[in-house]
Amino acid sequence: MTQIAEDAQEAERSHPRLSVGSEEHKRLFCSVLLDTFDPYRPAVIDWPTLRADAHQRLVGLPIWDVAVETEENAGTRMQAMADATADPLVKKALALNAFEERRHKDVLGHMMRFYGIALKGEIPAQPLPNPLWAFLRTGYGECFDSFFAFGLFEMARRSQFFPPELVAVFEPVIQEEARHNLFFVNWVAYTRANLAWPRRFGFVVQCLAALAVQIGKRMNTAKSVDGDNFTRKGNESLGIDLAPRRFLALCLAENDRRLAGYDPRLLRPRIMPAVARLAMRLLPRRGAPL
Numbered sequence: 001m002t003q004i005a006e007d008a009q010e011a012e013r014s015h016p017r018l019s020v021g022s023e024e025h026k027r028l029f030c031s032v033l034l035d036t037f038d039p040y041r042p043a044v045i046d047w048p049t050l051r052a053d054a055h056q057r058l059v060g061l062p063i064w065d066v067a068v069e070t071e072e073n074a075g076t077r078m079q080a081m082a083d084a085t086a087d088p089l090v091k092k093a094l095a096l097n098a099f100e101e102r103r104h105k106d107v108l109g110h111m112m113r114f115y116g117i118a119l120k121g122e123i124p125a126q127p128l129p130n131p132l133w134a135f136l137r138t139g140y141g142e143c144f145d146s147f148f149a150f151g152l153f154e155m156a157r158r159s160q161f162f163p164p165e166l167v168a169v170f171e172p173v174i175q176e177e178a179r180h181n182l183f184f185v186n187w188v189a190y191t192r193a194n195l196a197w198p199r200r201f202g203f204v205v206q207c208l209a210a211l212a213v214q215i216g217k218r219m220n221t222a223k224s225v226d227g228d229n230f231t232r233k234g235n236e237s238l239g240i241d242l243a244p245r246r247f248l249a250l251c252l253a254e255n256d257r258r259l260a261g262y263d264p265r266l267l268r269p270r271i272m273p274a275v276a277r278l279a280m281r282l283l284p285r286r287g288a289p290l
């Protein structure tokens with residue numbers, strides 16, 4: 001058993017879980033987000049000068065338009081949910097989450113200007129007819145994306161795909177996504193527990209639908225990528241074996257590590273770790289050790 005798993009079990013014994021949906025639960029999941037705020041400022045980030053090959057690799061990553069659009073949408077949707085929320089503490093935490101998403105977009109903007117990366121097109125404005133539906137989709141989307149981002153970021157760090165100074169700049173951005181996931185799953189559980197039937201049933205249906213939409217979107221993306229080609233190119237660019245089983249193991253370990261420091265009484269994201277564990281059982285064992 002890993003040290004992290006042993007620590008988690010020990011914490012479980014010494015800190016029994018809260019009653020989900022209680023006032024205490026709400027105070028805890030909001031205060032964990034609010035109290036762990038990192039006040040870094042994108043405008044004063046000291047961007048490291050990159051060697052020509054590292055600069056080429058950074059500029060060549062085909063992710064910047066999607067990354068900026070994702071952060072823009074996340075900020076707008078989380079702010080809309082904050083505006084639609086009556087409870088002052090939950091509203092404050094949601095507004096901070098929205099602020100952090102806008103700040104992620106600012107970090108990307110400063111980085112792209114510094115390294116001369118241009119957006120390929122305008123970011124289309126997304127309609128926001130229903131703040132709850134938009135928030136649920138964003139929350140589940142972040143749970144999916146950041147689970148894989150944790151593993152990819154660690155691979156890039158180990159392989160020195162990015163120099164350590166650049167990894168250090170993005171470290172708080174990645175960690176903020178772990179905090180957001182923690183907040184989101186607790187917000188969902190708290191909200192569900194406080195709804196009376198039949199509104200609770202309607203909420204669960206919306207959660208499942210949001211989850212299904214995000215799974216569908218990512219399956220479409222996966223289908224559009226040639227698996228072998230992706231693996232070969234990934235190996236070439238990261239200089240590390242991207243065997244799916246080992247990659248999932250790294251994502252799981254990083255997910256556990258990034259969430260280990262927060263109050264053990266809070267619920268943890270469970271869907272992606274469960275899917276990854278199931279996939280790992282089905283996938284062949286191959287590839288070099290990470």
Ligand SMILES: [Fe+2]
Nearest residue numbers: 071074101104
């Ligand atoms: Fe973000």
Ligand SMILES: [Fe+2]
Nearest residue numbers: 142176177180
């Ligand atoms: Fe986020």
